[in-house]
Structures are given as C-alpha cells and as structure tokens.
Amino acid sequence: MRAENAAAVVDGNAAAGILSEIFAGDATTMIGVCGGCGSVAPLAEAVVELDDDCAIVRCRGCTHTLVTVIRAPAQMRVVLGTLREVAAPRP
Numbered sequence: 001m002r003a004e005n006a007a008a009v010v011d012g013n014a015a016a017g018i019l020s021e022i023f024a025g026d027a028t029t030m031i032g033v034c035g036g037c038g039s040v041a042p043l044a045e046a047v048v049e050l051d052d053d054c055a056i057v058r059c060r061g062c063t064h065t066l067v068t069v070i071r072a073p074a075q076m077r078v079v080l081g082t083l084r085e086v087a088a089p090r091p
C-alpha cells in the first residue's frame, strides 16, 4: 500500500491494535518466511541458539539468522535478520 492510497495517514499509536493482534499470542506458532532461502515454516521449527539472555533464531533451511532476541537489563530487544514476513491465523 502506498501512502497516497491509504484511507488515513496517522502516527504509530494508531497501529497498536493491529500490532497486538499478531504479537500477543505464542510467536512460535507464527509462520515465518526466510529472506535468505525463501523457506516458509512455523518459527517453532527454526534452530535456536540459546543462553540466559539471548536467543538467536536461525532458519533450518539455510542457517541465516532470522531474528535475535536479547534480554537486556532495562529492555527486551529484537534484532531483525532475514525474517522477511510472519503470519498468524486470525482467532
């Protein structure tokens, strides 16, 4: 969608509802698309390198890093890698 075709152009607060629709549930059930190899699979099928404060989620097909989640002292950080798209079924 291009900005000139949008029904409304507003600030990011307006996206709170639609963002919570996809990120409120179990993220591992989302279907991810790898930008490295085009693999389409549930995130639960990815390979994860894990320690107490970090999870590096890698594509099972090509091993590229899909996303890294870091538990920092003051915040949670998500660093996007080759995860091109996620999809979740609507309730």
Ligand SMILES: [Zn+2]
Residues within 6 Å of the ligand: 034, 035, 036, 037, 038, 039, 059, 060, 061, 062, 063, 064
């Ligand atoms: Zn891949």
